[in-house]
Amino acid sequence: MQEMNYGCGTILHLAELVNNPTVLYVGVGAGLEALQFAYFSRRPGSVITIDPVPEMRQAAVKNLEIAPQENPCFDPSFVEIRQSDAFNLPIEDDSVDVVAQNCLFNIFEPEDLSRALHEAYRVLKPGGRLQMSDPITTAPIPEHLQQDERLRAMCLS
Numbered sequence: 001m002q003e004m005n006y007g008c009g010t011i012l013h014l015a016e017l018v019n020n021p022t023v024l025y026v027g028v029g030a031g032l033e034a035l036q037f038a039y040f041s042r043r044p045g046s047v048i049t050i051d052p053v054p055e056m057r058q059a060a061v062k063n064l065e066i067a068p069q070e071n072p073c074f075d076p077s078f079v080e081i082r083q084s085d086a087f088n089l090p091i092e093d094d095s096v097d098v099v100a101q102n103c104l105f106n107i108f109e110p111e112d113l114s115r116a117l118h119e120a121y122r123v124l125k126p127g128g129r130l131q132m133s134d135p136i137t138t139a140p141i142p143e144h145l146q147q148d149e150r151l152r153a154m155c156l157s
């Protein structure tokens with residue numbers, strides 16, 4: 001998982017993850033933060049994660065099957081991986097305590113970002129939290145760099 005960590009920063013704030021929260025993690029990557037969130041709830045389905053890319057879902061499934069060897073408190077049933085995307089969350093309204101994403105929303109164009117944020121707020125319970133980590137810039141990024149797919153995929157532009 002550490003070799004396949006495509007995040008920037010961390011979104012886990014230990015003092016905030018109280019009361020066995022149900023977490024929706026958008027964009028599973030290799031599963032590292034889904035595993036870390038599961039530590040705080042430790043019950044089947046307490047972390048739901050979605051990803052539209054089959055290769056990423058497969059990598060996460062594989063890594064989470066290995067995880068109990070290194071993490072005795074973890075059971076793969078704690079994390080449920082679903083095929084979907086940030087724009088159409090397969091989750092009921094007002095049903096999760098935390099929505100989290102790391103190094104994903106920054107690559108969305110403004111219209112898609114609005115949809116993703118709208119979906120996050122739709123599924124959050126009242127008083128729930130949206131936890132995000134993304135690179136930001138204080139100066140405009142030139143258009144040709146913004147449109148460079150490789151740099152976008154690396155969350156650099």
Ligand SMILES: C[S@@+](CC[C@H](N)C(=O)[O-])C[C@H]1O[C@@H](n2cnc3c(N)ncnc32)[C@H](O)[C@@H]1O
Pocket residue numbers: 004005006007008026027028029030031032033050051052053056084085086087101102103104153155
């Ligand atoms: C840069 S990686 C970050 C992965 C993970 N959050 C981490 O910290 O390692 C972005 C992830 O979002 C997924 N992704 C891409 N487009 C998405 C979308 N529209 N909705 C949800 N996930 C998406 C990718 O397949 C990938 O797993």
